[in-house]
Every structure is written in C-alpha cells, then in structure tokens.
Amino acid sequence: MDFWRKTSRQLAAAIGKVFNERIGQRIAAIAISAIVVALSVALWTGLNSGRRHSPTTSSAMQKTNLAVTSIRPAIAVLPFANQSDDPTREYFADGVTQDIINALGRFSALTVMSWNAVLPLKGKTASPGEVTGSLGVRYLVEGSVRQAGDRLRVTAQLVGSDGRVIWSDKFDEALADVFVLQDKIVGWIVGALAIRVTQTEQRRVRSKPTDSLLAYDYVLRARPALQRPDRARIVEARSFLRRAIELDPDYAEAYQALAETHHIDVSWGWAQSPAATLRRAEDEANRALRLNDGEVGAHILLGRVHLFYNRFEQAKEEMDRAIAINPSDAAGLGGRGNILMWLGETDAAIEALEQAQRVDPDLNAVDRFSLAMAYYLKRRYDAAIAQAELNLRNSADSVFSYVVLAAALAQLGLDTEVARVSTRMRQAYPAFDAQEFGSKFRKPADLAHLRDGLRKADLSHAAGAPPAAGK
Numbered sequence: 001m002d003f004w005r006k007t008s009r010q011l012a013a014a015i016g017k018v019f020n021e022r023i024g025q026r027i028a029a030i031a032i033s034a035i036v037v038a039l040s041v042a043l044w045t046g047l048n049s050g051r052r053h054s055p056t057t058s059s060a061m062q063k064t065n066l067a068v069t070s071i072r073p074a075i076a077v078l079p080f081a082n083q084s085d086d087p088t089r090e091y092f093a094d095g096v097t098q099d100i101i102n103a104l105g106r107f108s109a110l111t112v113m114s115w116n117a118v119l120p121l122k123g124k125t126a127s128p129g130e131v132t133g134s135l136g137v138r139y140l141v142e143g144s145v146r147q148a149g150d151r152l153r154v155t156a157q158l159v160g161s162d163g164r165v166i167w168s169d170k171f172d173e174a175l176a177d178v179f180v181l182q183d184k185i186v187g188w189i190v191g192a193l194a195i196r197v198t199q200t201e202q203r204r205v206r207s208k209p210t211d212s213l214l215a216y217d218y219v220l221r222a223r224p225a226l227q228r229p230d231r232a233r234i235v236e237a238r239s240f241l242r243r244a245i246e247l248d249p250d251y252a253e254a255y256q257a258l259a260e261t262h263h264i265d266v267s268w269g270w271a272q273s274p275a276a277t278l279r280r281a282e283d284e285a286n287r288a289l290r291l292n293d294g295e296v297g298a299h300i301l302l303g304r305v306h307l308f309y310n311r312f313e314q315a316k317e318e319m320d321r322a323i324a325i326n327p328s329d330a331a332g333l334g335g336r337g338n339i340l341m342w343l344g345e346t347d348a349a350i351e352a353l354e355q356a357q358r359v360d361p362d363l364n365a366v367d368r369f370s371l372a373m374a375y376y377l378k379r380r381y382d383a384a385i386a387q388a389e390l391n392l393r394n395s396a397d398s399v400f401s402y403v404v405l406a407a408a409l410a411q412l413g414l415d416t417e418v419a420r421v422s423t424r425m426r427q428a429y430p431a432f433d434a435q436e437f438g439s440k441f442r443k444p445a446d447l448a449h450l451r452d453g454l455r456k457a458d459l460s461h462a463a464g465a466p467p468a469a470g471k
Helices: 002-019 023-045 059-066 087-105 115-121 128-135 175-192 199-206 213-227 231-247 252-267 274-291 296-308 312-325 330-343 346-359 365-377 381-394 400-411 415-428 444-456
Strands: 074-077 139-148 151-160 165-174
Touching: 074 087, 074 115, 074 128, 087 115, 087 139, 087 175, 087 213, 115 128, 128 139, 128 151, 139 175, 151 175, 165 175, 175 213, 213 231, 213 252, 231 252, 252 274, 252 296, 274 296, 296 312, 296 330, 312 330, 330 346, 330 365, 346 365, 365 381, 365 400, 365 444, 381 400, 400 415, 400 444
Parallel strands: 074 139
Antiparallel strands: 139 151, 151 165
C-alpha cells in the first residue's frame, strides 16, 4: 500500500506539472496515463466503494433516493461560497459553480448531479457522508470564490464519501482569466479521478465561450431568472442578454439564453403572440448553434419547439445531440424521455426519464408527468401514482397529472380515491377533453390503454358534458 501511495503522489505531482500548461495538453496527458493512474487512484481513494446511505439534513435531498443507480462514478459540485466583500456577487459564485458542473458533464465517464440537485444544500452544513449518501454520489467538489479588485481567488477540493480529501488547491487568477481558472479546476478533478477523455471531450473543454468578461457577467446575471422564472425577472434577464450580445455578437450562450426567455414566455402564457414568440425562440436557438454547435441548451430548446409542433423525429434528434455532448444534462435526458413516451418507446422513455431524475431530483413538471404516464403505460400503477402525486405537490399547475393519477387509481380499483381525484381534476381543468388528451400517442395500444383508465375513472366524456348514465 505504501508503494501505491508513493506512486500516487508522484503521479499527482506529474499531473500537476502538466496541468500548468494549456488545457488541451492537460487533458491529452490525462488520457494517455489514465490506465496507470486508475490503478493507483482506485487503491488510494477506494474508487469502487459502494454508496453510503446516511441521515440527511434536507427533505429536498431525500428525493434523490427515488433515482436509479448509475454504474459511472457520480460526482456533485456543491455551490461555491461567495467570500467577496460584495454580497450581490452571489450570482457570480453560482455561475462559476454551474459552469464547472456543465464542463464536468461533458465527460462521458462521469455522472454529474445538476445545479437543481445541489442548490438546496447551499449554505447548509452536513458531513460528506450525509451529502454523498443522500445525493447518491461517490465524490463531492466544494469551494469558495472571492473577487478582490481585478483578481479572482478560488479554493476547491475533491472529497470522497468517507470525508477524505482527494485533492485540494487554491487558485489566484486575473478576473479576465475566469475560464482558465475553471479549466484548471476541471482538469484537476478529472486527473484525480483518472477519467478517460476522448479527443471530442478535449475540444469541448478547450472552447472559450467569449472574450468579453462583461458579456459573461451579463449572462450570469440572467441565469437565475431562467432557472426560477417570473415575468418581471424574465424581462430583466432579456435586457441583460441583449447587452451581452451587443458586447459580443458571437456569444452563443447569450443567444441560447435569449431564446429560452422567449420559450418561457410561451410556456407560462405571457406571450401576446405565442406563435411569433416561439419563432423568435427557434431563430435565436438556431443562431446559437450556428456559432457553436456544442451549445447544449440550444439543442434542447429546439427539441422542445419541434415537440410543440409534433415533429417528433426532429425533436428526438435534437435531444440526442444534446445528450451526446453532455450525457449528464437532465433537461436533455428528460426531453428525450418525453418524446420517446409519445412515440411508444416506453421502456427507453422510462430509462431516460429515470436517468434525468438521477441527476436532477427536482424534475420539471412536464418530464415528471411523462415519467408518470410511462409508468402507467407499463402497468406500473403504484409508480405512476407516486410520480403524479409528487408532481401535484411540487407544481399545483400540473393539472395533467390529475389525469394520470385518476386513471392509475381506477386501474387499481380504488374507487373512493378515484372520485376525489376526478372531482379535483374537473375543478382544476374544466376544459378537459378526453378525446383530445393523449391524441399525440403514436402507438394505438397506448392510447387505448389510457382511454380505458379514463373510462373507469368516469373521465371519458367530452369537455363540459356529464358522465354517461350508469358510469
């Protein structure tokens, strides 16, 4: 064991020297030495140790236990603490964290928890064992960000589930070199875990989003509104993004985020002209991809637009492209599962949606509805009920979940519960049309099974019409 510890230290030192060079050289060196490093790191850190289940400090953390286990090493990047004198720079520390998450997600050998999964832990104190057990990961990255004048000081460390610090370092860079700093942190993490890196992944990590620090700052200011939308904040975010584009007309993420603001307007019913607004979203997403085909969010948004118009195959192609770039992107995985569910590929839909839930326990309402419906179609009624009820607790506006819930309860013969849910659904969704609902299904057997459940739940009549006599 002493031999391997000594070897590990020597390899870590060698990697450190390599990592002082530019990112392409760092990652290439890791790829070449991955097999050798893997053996030493595995013995040093217990790479193959099982997941620990410990008490949690947050109910949001417990939701992850619903997720399926991944065979890839799983890692969570906790929100970096803002240690700047200016508390309003919190968004910058969050942005650095999110970009590290996104960069790590591009490595196909890792499963990386989403920003939504780690956000509930911000500012909370818990032991590594508690956090890794509740999130279902083997490793944590934690750190802090301090901006002082034109300098950016970041501390970061990689911790195992047993609390052992595998790697830690401090970085002091010019603020303008924030992307170099992020590359260094990502490179060290990948090196410490001996992750195999492809040439494609090397190119993606080397890409620099913009040369304008101020444009980047505007994009970071806009992100919170996209993640937790309200109408006024979306208007402000759109203003930030337009300023970013003025500063750098070739900034792909700024166009992607601007497209997202338009899509949110349509999704939340804020657009005066939904069709025209959706066209703007599609145009901006396409422009982002012309500038950078690796912009994951733009592929996902185009997939959503195609799905809105029932262009299922095109939607699936865009989601597949997003997942190929970032296999840990919950929005891409969930979107793919949503599409597959309507196409009748139910097993594959469940697999994708469960993977999405694995990295993001806080699934959006649309994807959780799709997971509930997929379970229903597979006759897994208890699972469908659990997902539908969770959706309704988390999102009161997810009225479609009442439909799945009522149909699943009816299939189990739980008449009292069916009556309660059906009544609540009619109150929340008086315009429900059983003939229209589910018409997107491309597999006749799926539509027939849904309508069978609706009939048993006394929901098969048209909107506004009473149930048939004797039903």
